[in-house]
Amino acid sequence: MLYDNLGINEKGHLTIGGMDTVDIASEFGTALYVMDEDKLRSNVRTYTDAMKLYLAPGSMPLLASKALCFKSIYPVIDSEGMGADLVSPGEIYTACAAGFPPEKMYFHGNNKTDEDIRFALERKVGWFIIDNYNELEALDRIAGEMGVTQNALLRITPGINPHTFEAVNTGKIDCQFGVPIETGQAAEFVGAALKKEHICVHGFHSHIGSEIFEPDPFCDAVDILMSFAVEMRERYGFTADVLNLGGGFAVRYVESDPQVDIAANIKALSEHLNAKCKEVGYPVPAILLEPGRSSVATAGLTLYTAGGIKTIEGYRSYVTVDGGMPDNPRYALYKARYTVVMANRMNDPCDFKCSVCGRCCESGDLIQENIMLPEAKRGDIIAVLGTGAYNFSMASNYNRLLRPGIVFIKDGKARMAVRRQTYEDLIDCDL
Numbered sequence: 017m018l019y020d021n022l023g024i025n026e027k028g029h030l031t032i033g034g035m036d037t038v039d040i041a042s043e044f045g046t047a048l049y050v051m052d053e054d055k056l057r058s059n060v061r062t063y064t065d066a067m068k069l070y071l072a073p074g075s076m077p078l079l080a081s082k083a084l085c086f087k088s089i090y091p092v093i094d095s096e097g098m099g100a101d102l103v104s105p106g107e108i109y110t111a112c113a114a115g116f117p118p119e120k121m122y123f124h125g126n127n128k129t130d131e132d133i134r135f136a137l138e139r140k141v142g143w144f145i146i147d148n149y150n151e152l153e154a155l156d157r158i159a160g161e162m163g164v165t166q167n168a169l170l171r172i173t174p175g176i177n178p179h180t181f182e183a184v185n186t187g188k189i190d191c192q193f194g195v196p197i198e199t200g201q202a203a204e205f206v207g208a209a210l211k212k213e214h215i216c217v218h219g220f221h222s223h224i225g226s227e228i229f230e231p232d233p234f235c236d237a238v239d240i241l242m243s244f245a246v247e248m249r250e251r252y253g254f255t256a257d258v259l260n261l262g263g264g265f266a267v268r269y270v271e272s273d274p275q276v277d278i279a280a281n282i283k284a285l286s287e288h289l290n291a292k293c294k295e296v297g298y299p300v301p302a303i304l305l306e307p308g309r310s311s312v313a314t315a316g317l318t319l320y321t322a323g324g325i326k327t328i329e330g331y332r333s334y335v336t337v338d339g340g341m342p343d344n345p346r347y348a349l350y351k352a353r354y355t356v357v358m359a360n361r362m363n364d365p366c367d368f369k370c371s372v373c374g375r376c377c378e379s380g381d382l383i384q385e386n387i388m389l390p391e392a393k394r395g396d397i398i399a400v401l402g403t404g405a406y407n408f409s410m411a412s413n414y415n416r417l418l419r420p421g422i423v424f425i426k427d428g429k430a431r432m433a434v435r436r437q438t439y440e441d442l443i444d445c446d447l
């Protein structure tokens with residue numbers, strides 16, 4: 017199977033973490049997100065183990081919460097030694113409600129309002145990743161009012177296009193996150209930050225992109241950031257002890273995708289970093305990484321029940337499921353690929369070419385097009401694999417469809433971690 021936690025049992029049903037997905041669907045109803053806690057833990061452990069082995073003390077992965085944020089995930093990642101990257105007060109609120117240690121929280125985002133800043137400082141969020149000059153001014157002012165000094169990293173744009181596998185000083189400089197090195201603005205930004213009385217700068221952050229299969233773009237980022245760090249040391253006498261390289265490792269969504277060896281990538285990254293630090297005579301900084309997709313995607317799947325099935329003579333066949341773009345907008349947004357299977361008939365021949373669509377009144381509401389399944393019947397259970405990232409977290413109530421719940425499975429037991437919305441939830445804010 018696509019992932020090592022999936023299987024097929026004697027009934028010909030898809031299993032996840034050893035549990036029958038058809039049984040899960042009948043117990044909890046569909047549409048439904050299922051998360052395998054052990055798979056999540058093993059994904060996280062790949063990072064924590066490799067980072068302990070190859071990187072300086074203090075190095076740690078942070079869960080990019082935007083990929084998946086709900087209360088029950090935080091005790092799990094905390095117990096695995098992971099921190100949390102949080103991009104909004106809502107994500108901070110969720111992590112706090114779960115009792116996540118604030119010193120391991122890293123507050124991101126390119127428009128933290130004064131209210132957001134106060135919100136985070138009141139909750140003693142350990143780290144700010146300061147995106148821009150305005151935020152720097154606001155944070156220093158508010159921290160001063162509250163009589164605290166805030167630890168921070170500065171978000172720098174190294175100017176890397178990860179899909180060319182080389183540093184290109186165009187393109188990615190032009191984005192709404194961080195301050196670019198090339199224009200000289202990053203150096204000014206660092207100078208200003210170091211003068212702030214209520215901010216303690218420890219280092220730099222960069223996030224170069226997503227769905228990256230190779231270590232090369234990260235090595236390019238290390239080169240650029242370390243050269244920048246050396247320049248900042250010469251200019252201001254400041255030595256960075258933390259470098260946060262962001263997220264971005266890809267996962268395998270379909271059989272034809274390569275398998276990303278995260279541990280090997282981290283090893284390559286560390287060798288590159290160590291060599292670079294030696295070359296320029298710089299103490300090796302602790303490294304933070306912010307895996308979102310590669311922490312959670314492969315631990316999750318979505319279960320649907322097939323309903324309307326139609327073949328348009330001379331065109332194509334559609335299999336309609338009881339969900340769609342409100343619970344998985346990624347195909348509609350960017351034609352994201354997923355592996356779709358018929359969970360209740362895994363051993364039947366896949367000889368039916370079809371497009372799986374959602375139930376919204378929108379022709380773009382597609383889950384996947386032109387795939388092969390067994391000939392679908394009303395009531396079949398359709399599973400979309402690898403939906404742990406950017407599905408629940410991007411879910412909407414478009415067409416006033418209820419957002420599915422999340423079932424967490426562990427040791428042969430399934431428990432509801434997020435309940436399915438009710439109709440009352442839908443009108444809860446309507447006055």
Ligand SMILES: *Cc1c(COP(=O)(O)O)cnc(C)c1O
Nearest residue numbers: 080223226263264306307308309
């Ligand atoms: C999106 C994002 C991540 C996570 O990216 P993945 O591709 O899901 O690993 C991490 N850090 C920042 C700043 C991001 O914007």
